[in-house]
Amino acid sequence: MLSSSSSKVQKLMLLLHQCSDTAALRCAHALVIVNGLAQSFTLVAKLLGLCSSLSESVAYASSIFSEVHRPNVFLWNSLLKAYSKSDNPLQAIFSYRRFCCLGFRPDCYSFPPLFDVCRELSAMIEGLQVHVHVLKTGFGSNLCVQTQLLRFYAQCGGVVSARLVFDEMYQWGRDAVAWTAMIDAYASESGDVTEAFRLFKAMPFERDAVCWNAMIVGFIRWGEIAAARELFVEFSGKNVACWTSMISGYAHIGEYREALNVFSQMRLSDSKPNCITLVSALSSCAHLGAIRIGMSIHEYIEKNGIYLDVYIGTTLIDMYSKCGNIESSMKVFDLMPQKDIYCWNTMIEGLAVHGLGCHALEMFSDMQDEGFEPNEITFVGILMACSHMGLVKEGQFYFDSMINQYGIAPRIEHYGCMVDLLGRAGLIERAEELVNTMPIEPNAVIWGALVSACRVAGNVELGERAAKHLLDLEPQNSSNYILLSNIYAAENRWDDAEKVRKMLRCSGVKKIHGFSSIEVGGVVCEFVQGDRLLSKDIYQLLDDIAMKLKDMGHIPGIKEVFHDIEKEEREYALSGNSEKSAIVFQEVHSQL
Structure with a gap:
């Protein structure tokens, strides 16, 4: 005792x-x-x-x-x-x-925990009730309570109320927390980023990393990435939150190269990436096909003993899958100590995209055995697997069971998969019937899948009808004009094909050239369709590949390529597509 x-x-x-x-x-x-x-x-x-x-x-x-x-x-x-x-x-x-x-x-220390709860849960009504109690008990002018009240309104979207509280605070009592909260409120979607920046510059205190990050995130949120980058470069005290905000911001707007560039700079700094940083960087690798960079991040995760949670694990699976290494996706999946439905869905979709439909269906069965109930995303992967394998009956079965057994209402993605499945199987009329009876208004993806199916099947009449809907929905998308033109070209209707191409030229729509990207020596290189700026070695290798394929009996699909050029020139145009150029460039580089 x-x-x-x-x-x-x-x-x-x-x-x-x-x-x-x-x-x-x-x-x-x-x-x-x-x-x-x-x-x-x-x-x-x-x-x-x-x-x-x-x-x-x-x-x-x-x-x-x-x-x-x-x-x-x-x-x-x-x-x-x-x-x-x-x-x-x-x-x-x-x-x-x-x-x-x-x-x-209550005293002045009774209210801050309550405002913390209301802020965390975005409980505006309860927060207003607490505010009323603050005024009734005479703590409305207490700086500690006012600061928490300001943070509550700022985070719950009450920008006007937050500003009223901010203005009511004694000027000498507004500390850095209050100023940062007000800046954060204006930097939100419901605020005014210009006013946020004005307050940021007028702040009478030394701005800490939290304040700088609030302003950087605000600019990113409002789509002003250049202004965010300027602040980011200016700030010398970057912490992991600042680095992560910039990397995530670039990844969110599709600037994946810049996201990885910032990540590389972060690796040279004193800041260590956290889970969110790694997920954003891996996601950028997935979109760029930068597998070597992705593998180096994976190696960093293993060397530093970072727990392979569902977020990092699922992103690794997605990265390896999109970079063409489905075996590594499976290894990561098997090593994960815990899995959620999103992890299973990512693995199923990866297998389906890689043409491993049987494995995807087996994975679906294993998922159910583990006690996971499929959701709408699961069935997108399953229907993709059936489509790639040509399993029409099985695809219809899973589509029906999704509705009847699991009570999931089909979304536009599910109908798109079914149209693609029927179209690939040559069942064009059934695909059209499904599109016409959909309870959802068909979008450009649906009509595009039907047009593509008509092109393969040579069904010009239906292709014309579907293409009309497609052009009505997306008149500024050059690919839609090309699709219809290719349908005509495949059937030797060159006058109609030329009319569509003339329509494209007269519409002022800018033609989007196809491109492919590949990682070579840790650098992501892009190749544009029809690029004529490559080295002689690459052109020579492309010619050699074309000749070998021809000797093996391969007949290039030249019917859709420029009817007004000679046959040999059409074959040459096809041999220089962006995917082949990317692969050949990698092969040439590996021999250096």
Whole structure:
């Protein structure tokens, strides 16, 4: 047993400070009870704080508090704070109501935990009720309460209310937290990024990384990536949040090269990437096909012992799949300690895209055996697998079971897969019937799939009808004109093909050239369709490949290529497509 009461409290407080897990917390709590100190406000407040920081259950925190016979406001505030940081933060609101019903009067420390809860849950109504109580109890001008109130309105989209609170605060009392919260509010989607930047420049304090990051994220959110980059370059104290914001911002707008460039710069800095940074970088690798960079990131994850959670694991699976290495996708999938439905979906879709439909269907069966219920995204992958394998009956079965067995209403993506499945199988009339009976208005993807199917099947009449819908929906997409022109060209209707191409020229629509990208020596290189700026070695290798394919009996599909040039020239035009150029460039480079 411990000696005097004050000495006991001091020693137990020292012991509580050393608690690093819930087992140690419970042992320390037992010692508090054994030594007859369950009524010590100081020790109980510390125990309640540890319950939230160590993710102990709300019920356990409640049991500790209930042992106190006459809790005071200080202890109630400790309970509210513990609840606000728990996995059930609404308990803080309920406890505050009980606190008031028991006749206690709050102080300025009672409200910040409540505003934290309302901010975290975006609970605007409850936050307004707490604000009213702040005014009724006379704490409306308290700087601590005002700052939390400002942060609540700022994060919940109440920009006007946040500004009113900001203006009511004494100018000398507005600290850096208040200024940053106001800047963040204006930088949100419902704010005004120009006003945010004005406040940012007018801020009377030294701006910390949180403030700089709020402004950088604001510019990114408002689509002003150049302004965000300018601030990012200017700020010398970049932390992991700043780096991650810039990388994620570039990835979000499709500037994947820039995202990886910033990531490379980050690797040379003192900041270490976190989970969000790695996911954004891996996603950029997936879109660019930059498998070597992706593999180096994977290696970094393994060397640094970063836990392969569902977010990083799923992104790795997607990256390897999109970069053409489905075997590595499977390895990552098998190594993941925990999987969620998104992980399964990504793996199923990857197998389907790689033409491994049987494996995708087996994976679907394994997923159900593991107790996961398929969702709408799962069935997109399953229908893709059936489409790539030509399994019409199976595809129809899964489409029907999605509706009847799982109660999932088909979305436009599912109808697109079914149209593609029927079209690939040559069942053009059934595909058209499905499009005409869809309960959803067909979009350009649906009509495009039907037009492509008509081109393969040589069904000009239906192709014309589908292409008309396609052009009505996307008159500015040059690919739609090319599709229709190719249908005519494939049937030697050169006059009609020329009319469509003339329509494209007269419309002023800019033709989008196809391109392919490939990673060579850690650098992502792009090749444009019809590029004539490559080296002689590459042209020579392209010619050699074309000759070897011809000797093996391959007949190039030249019917759709420029009817007004000679046959040999058409074959040459096809031999120089962007995918072949990319592959040949990699082959030439590997021999250097």
